[in-house]
């Protein structure tokens with residue numbers, strides 16, 4: 375079996391031949407296309423359209439579309455490995471790619487593990503064909519706008535965006551914030567609450583609908599000038615009496631809520647981007663201290679013991695991140711045990727906070743000249759800070775969940 379000629383961002387592993395092949399493509403695209411372009415999207419806060427053309431050309435937009443529907447048929451673990459590799463070269467591309475891929479993975483391999491009635495399963499099988507075909511045949515891009523600036527995206531309240539049943543479809547009203555791929559996506563996979571007219575919105579009535587970008591009543595607004603992840607172009611979306619046909623349902627009624635409970639690892643898909651960024655900060659530091667950064671004076675700084683210690687510390691943290699990341703990826707499944715769930719939270723936290731730790735150490739040890747704008751390190755530092763902010767598993771909310779779940783049995787309360 376041919377071996378990889380490089381160590382992937384997730385570290386060494388007994389990769390399958392297909393994983394090796396996909397990782398090699400990701401690496402090739404990353405080194406030749408994504409890394410050289412990354413500064414441009416960051417400077418302009420513009421969407422990496424050229425990278426999406428390359429992803430489309432490689433068939434990667436359909437990475438998780440099952441083979442029988444014309445896709446590359448990658449499973450959860452394979453996606454997580456490939457995504458980390460992409461994140462190593464362009465964080466904004468990897469993060470937005472995650473939003474797109476989840477639309478196909480949740481409706482594909484993850485939905486297969488969510489309990490459904492026979493009727494729901496049949497409805498889902500028919501509808502997802504439409505979405506898969508759009509991605510495979512037309513190269514369509516899907517976004518994943520959940521956040522509303524309320525407790526909903528944290529899973530603590532029903533979504534304020536509503537969908538009312540009408541003949542042949544739904545009428546959607548509401549507002550989303552932080553919608554990565556805004557203006558770039560062809561479809562927006564919106565989570566909203568079914569409006570049953572009884573004034574009692576219930577999270578169990580969450581609907582997952584694909585709103586076509588050309589829909590009447592749909593608009594994008596707001597400034598986008600953030601600290602990091604600038605190429606994600608995550609602006610606000612407004613839905614004003616937007617009609618969406620029945621076939622745009624990405625999951626049957628009520629299934630999303632069950633899915634989120636059954637498959638907690640679905641939220642871990644935000645992490646590989648940041649594992650990739652941590653790798654990039656480490657890679658750069660080694661290159662810089664060896665005096666091998668192209669275009670920079672060949673000044674070696676590696677002979678100072680403090681630098682060697684800093685690189686050792688970075689490598690230790692990177693190995694810890696890779697190890698717990700891969701463990702959580704390999705054991706991701708429906709209905710994980712309590713230990714597996716705790717490990718999943720721990721892996722998410724470790725990657726999201728660790729990426730910024732490594733980027734911080736990288737700047738400290740490489741020094742002042744390394745944080746100039748023409749080098750990637752200061753962008754990696756800014757991008758790495760964003761991982762812990764992402765709902766539903768922000769660093770704070772992971773701590774909150776882990777502490778509670780460690781100290782309370784399900785249903786247990788204090789007197």
Ligand SMILES: Cc1cc2nc3c(=O)[nH]c(=O)nc-3n(C[C@H](O)[C@H](O)[C@H](O)COP(=O)(O)OP(=O)(O)OC[C@H]3O[C@@H](n4cnc5c(N)ncnc54)[C@H](O)[C@@H]3O)c2cc1C
Nearest residue numbers: 518519520521523528530552553554603763764765768770
């Ligand atoms: C680069 C980037 C891209 C993004 N892309 C998308 C996207 O494509 N789609 C999408 O849906 N969202 C996206 N988001 C949004 C993200 O997931 C969060 O929704 C957003 O960052 C929340 O910001 P906020 O200020 O409204 O947080 P707030 O809701 O004000 O929360 C602030 C902090 O308080 C804590 N907190 C929140 N709720 C609770 C609670 N109930 N209990 C205890 N603590 C709590 C959390 O730690 C949270 O970080 C993106 C964010 C970033 C930074």
